[in-house]
Amino acid sequence: MKIGIPVYDEVDMLDVTGPFEMFDWAGFEVELLAENAGLKRFRSQGFSFEVRQTFVSAPRYDVVWVPGGDPKMLARIIGDPQSAYLSFLIIQARTARFMCSVCEGAMLLAAAGLLDGYRATTHWAFLSCFPQRFPNVVVEEGYPRFVRDRDRLTGGGISSGLDEALELIRLLAGEAVAEDVQQSTQYYPNPPVNSTLPAPPGECPVPWI
Numbered sequence: 001m002k003i004g005i006p007v008y009d010e011v012d013m014l015d016v017t018g019p020f021e022m023f024d025w026a027g028f029e030v031e032l033l034a035e036n037a038g039l040k041r042f043r044s045q046g047f048s049f050e051v052r053q054t055f056v057s058a059p060r061y062d063v064v065w066v067p068g069g070d071p072k073m074l075a076r077i078i079g080d081p082q083s084a085y086l087s088f089l090i091i092q093a094r095t096a097r098f099m100c101s102v103c104e105g106a107m108l109l110a111a112a113g114l115l116d117g118y119r120a121t122t123h124w125a126f127l128s129c130f131p132q133r134f135p136n137v138v139v140e141e142g143y144p145r146f147v148r149d150r151d152r153l154t155g156g157g158i159s160s161g162l163d164e165a166l167e168l169i170r171l172l173a174g175e176a177v178a179e180d181v182q183q184s185t186q187y188y189p190n191p192p193v194n195s196t197l198p199a200p201p202g203e204c205p206v207p208w209i
Helices: 013-025 071-079 084-093 105-111 129-133 160-173 175-185
Strands: 002-006 029-034 038-041 048-051 063-066 098-101 146-149 152-155
Touching: 002 013, 002 084, 013 029, 013 160, 013 175, 029 048, 063 084, 063 105, 071 084, 071 105, 084 098, 084 105, 098 105, 098 160, 105 129, 105 152, 146 160, 152 160, 160 175
Parallel strands: 002 029, 002 063, 063 098, 098 152
Antiparallel strands: 038 048, 146 152
């Protein structure tokens, strides 16, 4: 099982590293790739990491996992009429078993037209982006951790990617493997606080181009 995670500068760290760790424990082959090879920066205080694979030389993946990131960077990718990132998603979607996103990564799938007619979710603060910018996306009610609709799997904000990754593992490798990954990573969340999510803002917070 080969999973590609297309990244970019100012990508959310946990959107990438949390699911990567889960997939690795499941025995999947996971590859980071980008438009250009080299050092990239997570949004978290400029933490850097290296990417060796590029979109041009990438193989076909069984799964593509699209992470969220800084809204300005998302706007730059979406606003580019010749976006290599969106073109990569469109090409991969032709053969991938699942196209997935976590957090604002759903905006990239939607901009590529890959969520049209699908039920989907994203970070609670970006839910208004769907009806305002991508009206063909069917917004799942409430704040689900993840939503599966056929061969699309979308997740809520940042930490939701851990739940979503376990669901993907369950779908691809079975219940027993998913349970083993849960045990190996000791993923049994029990947060010390219990707040509730506010209503989404009225306007999409991404500075669209």
